[in-house]
Amino acid sequence: MERIRRLVLTLAALALAAGALAQTDVSVWFHSGKGPERDALAAQVEAFNGSQNTYRVVAEQLPEGTYNDQVQAAALSNDLPCLLDFDGPFIYNYAWSGFLRPIDAYVSDGLRADVLPSILDQGTYAGQLYSLGTFDSGLGLYANRRYLEAAGVRIPTGIDDAWTAEEFDDALARLTALPEVEYALDLKFNYGQGEWFTYGFSPILQSAGADLIDRDGYQNAEPLTSPEAIAAMERFQGWFENGWATNAPAGDVDFHERQIAALSWVGHWQYNPHAEALGEDLLILPLPDFGTGSKTGMGSWNWGITTSCDVPDGAWAFLEFLMQPDEILRMTDANGAVPARFSAIEMSELYGEGAPLELFAEQLNTIAVPRPQTPAYPVITDAFAEVIANIAGGADVATQLQQARQRIEQDIEDNRGYPTD
Amino acid sequence: MARRAAWTHALYYLLMTLLAGFFLFPVVIMLVSSLKPDDALIMRHMSSGLAFVPTEVSLQNYRDVFDNVAFLKALRNSVLIVGSIVVIGLFVNSLIAYGLARFRFRGRGLLVSVVIALIIIPFESIAVPLLLIVNRFGWLDTLYVQAIPFIADAFSIFLFYQFFIQVPRDLEEAAVVDGASRFRIYWSVVLPLSRPIIATVTILLFLRHWGQLLWPVMVARSVEVRPLTVAMQQFFGQQPREWGQIMAFAAMITIPVLIVYLLFNRWFVQSIASSGVKG
Numbered sequence: 001m002e003r004i005r006r007l008v009l010t011l012a013a014l015a016l017a018a019g020a021l022a023q024t025d026v027s028v029w030f031h032s033g034k035g036p037e038r039d040a041l042a043a044q045v046e047a048f049n050g051s052q053n054t055y056r057v058v059a060e061q062l063p064e065g066t067y068n069d070q071v072q073a074a075a076l077s078n079d080l081p082c083l084l085d086f087d088g089p090f091i092y093n094y095a096w097s098g099f100l101r102p103i104d105a106y107v108s109d110g111l112r113a114d115v116l117p118s119i120l121d122q123g124t125y126a127g128q129l130y131s132l133g134t135f136d137s138g139l140g141l142y143a144n145r146r147y148l149e150a151a152g153v154r155i156p157t158g159i160d161d162a163w164t165a166e167e168f169d170d171a172l173a174r175l176t177a178l179p180e181v182e183y184a185l186d187l188k189f190n191y192g193q194g195e196w197f198t199y200g201f202s203p204i205l206q207s208a209g210a211d212l213i214d215r216d217g218y219q220n221a222e223p224l225t226s227p228e229a230i231a232a233m234e235r236f237q238g239w240f241e242n243g244w245a246t247n248a249p250a251g252d253v254d255f256h257e258r259q260i261a262a263l264s265w266v267g268h269w270q271y272n273p274h275a276e277a278l279g280e281d282l283l284i285l286p287l288p289d290f291g292t293g294s295k296t297g298m299g300s301w302n303w304g305i306t307t308s309c310d311v312p313d314g315a316w317a318f319l320e321f322l323m324q325p326d327e328i329l330r331m332t333d334a335n336g337a338v339p340a341r342f343s344a345i346e347m348s349e350l351y352g353e354g355a356p357l358e359l360f361a362e363q364l365n366t367i368a369v370p371r372p373q374t375p376a377y378p379v380i381t382d383a384f385a386e387v388i389a390n391i392a393g394g395a396d397v398a399t400q401l402q403q404a405r406q407r408i409e410q411d412i413e414d415n416r417g418y419p420t421d
Numbered sequence: 422m423a424r425r426a427a428w429t430h431a432l433y434y435l436l437m438t439l440l441a442g443f444f445l446f447p448v449v450i451m452l453v454s455s456l457k458p459d460d461a462l463i464m465r466h467m468s469s470g471l472a473f474v475p476t477e478v479s480l481q482n483y484r485d486v487f488d489n490v491a492f493l494k495a496l497r498n499s500v501l502i503v504g505s506i507v508v509i510g511l512f513v514n515s516l517i518a519y520g521l522a523r524f525r526f527r528g529r530g531l532l533v534s535v536v537i538a539l540i541i542i543p544f545e546s547i548a549v550p551l552l553l554i555v556n557r558f559g560w561l562d563t564l565y566v567q568a569i570p571f572i573a574d575a576f577s578i579f580l581f582y583q584f585f586i587q588v589p590r591d592l593e594e595a596a597v598v599d600g601a602s603r604f605r606i607y608w609s610v611v612l613p614l615s616r617p618i619i620a621t622v623t624i625l626l627f628l629r630h631w632g633q634l635l636w637p638v639m640v641a642r643s644v645e646v647r648p649l650t651v652a653m654q655q656f657f658g659q660q661p662r663e664w665g666q667i668m669a670f671a672a673m674i675t676i677p678v679l680i681v682y683l684l685f686n687r688w689f690v691q692s693i694a695s696s697g698v699k700g
Contacts, residue, residue, distance in 0.1 A: 034663075063652065064658025065655065070642065251465055252464055257461055
């Protein structure tokens, strides 16, 4: 009897070992963001590896500050992993450069229908889907109800009811006049010149009827110098000239801790500190309507399968695992971002119906504008961020926009229009 | 007269103290901020004199660094990489320089000129071709790929060369008469006389490679071979920044630099005074 028991145990151990040996490795890179996000992804890798015997995810966390540089270097040396995550600004350039493979064939109709349109827009380049994110970002206005009421400013009730540009200017003037308020609008200039400026402030252009580039073919940046763009950016400059906003805030806490600003133009990531400091006085509002309706930004980290990957099915198996509603919530509970699927949003305590950040999910489903889906985006964002920094400092708006347009069009010309063939 | 001298002396010390304070400001802010556990507090104090005052003292940021980053592993990697570059580099570069300074051969002058010309080529301009080369060797994601390309260094060769041509030949000729080989002369006569330039090259190589970011970013992927500069990039991503941890990390990677400088300080100053090197 004992002999048989040993034999069975030995055979079971051998079978397990054989199973482990038969597993195919799938290399995965991801940015090591803040602690909870990093821990959530590490737990997901472990859960995936424990859930099946076909693939084994071998994950490497790379520091976020130099993540894109490391990806670029790895692409140069043909050393990319099978699956990697990357921030929104880089996807189109990666797709155009041939680092990524389309994933349309893997995405079922059911999954596609359940994913936020912003996630699909972000992942689409030249008509093909190259990436999926498990979460998206929300951008809007946080407001201090106490100050709005003291200044007699109307409180918008939803996207269709957003402040008009004139109303917004009037609100900024009244709020700045309050004795507790040093300046009405915190635009997070402490984040510094970079992607924030484009992500945060290009919705002004788009709401005014302008844009960063002509999206029909992505061959010129004419909309950037249109009368609408100039007027919108002159209005933006006026906020600084009138003392309603500052381009040199002392820190990150003027709206919530110090409460010397009445409004904060920022993303979902500031919800927790704002809610802790303001409690019931915290309001979350859509960005103002500058002419063609309120608009907002979108996009965050997303996943793509590389062309050099020799086990794309394995890479997709892991990505599909990450896209399950429970796994999406595991991640968004950790990083506070907007869940990528409607079914996950429904279960979310932050973004579900009646939840405090419901507006952000609604915006992503209705008014969010994707980043220009062109490989020229890194140049576009760099040029526009410089425009924002300079006009906030008092530079001539039309001249700045013209210079940015020239730089963008020069880049497109240098790359022969970024042909897709 | 004595009173005037005393005043001049006092003024001199006052000026020097102010200058020292000016240069110490960033270090003090770094150390003080690293002890404040609240990031919002650090940001608020940053625009006032309170940035220099440890209003709260806590080692929490240091604990968080150890929790969030494999700091000791990165420190070990940096020490191994930079230590290899410095130790092997001292030997290799001084040997090359000695050869150029002492041997007479056709093309020697051209070779010296080429070495000097190499100094002005920025690393950034050769980084990509170098990446492709080391990739063909299969060296990516290793510790040695971060050291080997920097062992032979044109500037170090130039510094040694400049020093060696000033060393009196008489000493070496006496050794030749005693039957010493060329290598023996280099090792037992020339190198012991070269402590100031060795100290200078050590400090310059150490400083340059301790803070090296571009190359490790290009070639180091895994945490096993990641040096401190890349490990620190973990804190530079999403807003809001965790300034307390950034300052604690920065404080901990600054300390080895100060130790190396203090160890070689005397010879370094001596070498600068004699050769006019401006690192």
